[in-house]
Amino acid sequence: GESVGLHLPTLSVQEGDNSIINCAYSNSASDYFIWYKQESGKGPQFIIDIRSNMDKRQGQRVTVLLNKTVKHLSLQIAATQPGDSAVYFCAESEGTSYDKVIFGPGTSLSVIP
Amino acid sequence: KAGVTQTPRYLIKTRGQQVTLSCSPISGHRSVSWYQQTPGQGLQFLFEYFSETQRNKGNFPGRFSGRQFSNSRSEMNVSTLELGDSALYLCASSPLIGGAGEQYFGPGTRLTVT
Numbered sequence: 001g002e003s004v005g006l007h008l009p010t011l012s013v014q015e016g017d018n019s020i021i022n023c024a025y026s027n028s029a030s031d032y033f034i035w036y037k038q039e040s041g042k043g044p045q046f047i048i049d050i051r052s053n054m055d056k057r058q059g060q061r062v063t064v065l066l067n068k069t070v071k072h073l074s075l076q077i078a079a080t081q082p083g084d085s086a087v088y089f090c091a092e093s094e095g096t097s098y099d100k101v102i103f104g105p106g107t108s109l110s111v112i113p
Numbered sequence: 114k115a116g117v118t119q120t121p122r123y124l125i126k127t128r129g130q131q132v133t134l135s136c137s138p139i140s141g142h143r144s145v146s147w148y149q150q151t152p153g154q155g156l157q158f159l160f161e162y163f164s165e166t167q168r169n170k171g172n173f174p175g176r177f178s179g180r181q182f183s184n185s186r187s188e189m190n191v192s193t194l195e196l197g198d199s200a201l202y203l204c205a206s207s208p209l210i211g212g213a214g215e216q217y218f219g220p221g222t223r224l225t226v227t
Contacts, residue, residue: 043218103156
């Protein structure tokens, strides 16, 4: 079946460095992608989304890149801070209906002070 | 605004029992959805309610059910609990129907089935 997966289950970065979290998706019909952050003891928090008609979208300190040719999604976090330590999920969907959203397993980001 | 609240935060039940979890959405949000999160399966959609009507349902057995009240508060029920039902159950609210990306998640209820 269709699936969303992350290349790296864990990532450690030095405070102040940039972080890149990668995600592969397999459903070529997916047209909507979301990144979530989940801190320990909390529910997922929306970070940024991107639609398939875009290649790049920027937020505050975060950038999402979409490469539809190789079905790859990445989240870049600039000047990583200790508060960025969390599990990051990517999700893909055909449209925005909840039953169409497939979540990836997550990457754990640890920021080294 | 207050965020999404879920009660209880932790729960321990034994196999065969049933459980009811509660979710209060953000004020003004009429869409409430439920998810199951486990280390093995990740985050999986259970169902969505909007204006007291179930709009969508994920691929879960009939033992999982839910409802929404007129004040948008929602409950989910799991009957005849199995060990595999141990998970973090997350509720999310949204001002939109099917507004993935516009959802706000609660902290979850950690259910342990022994």
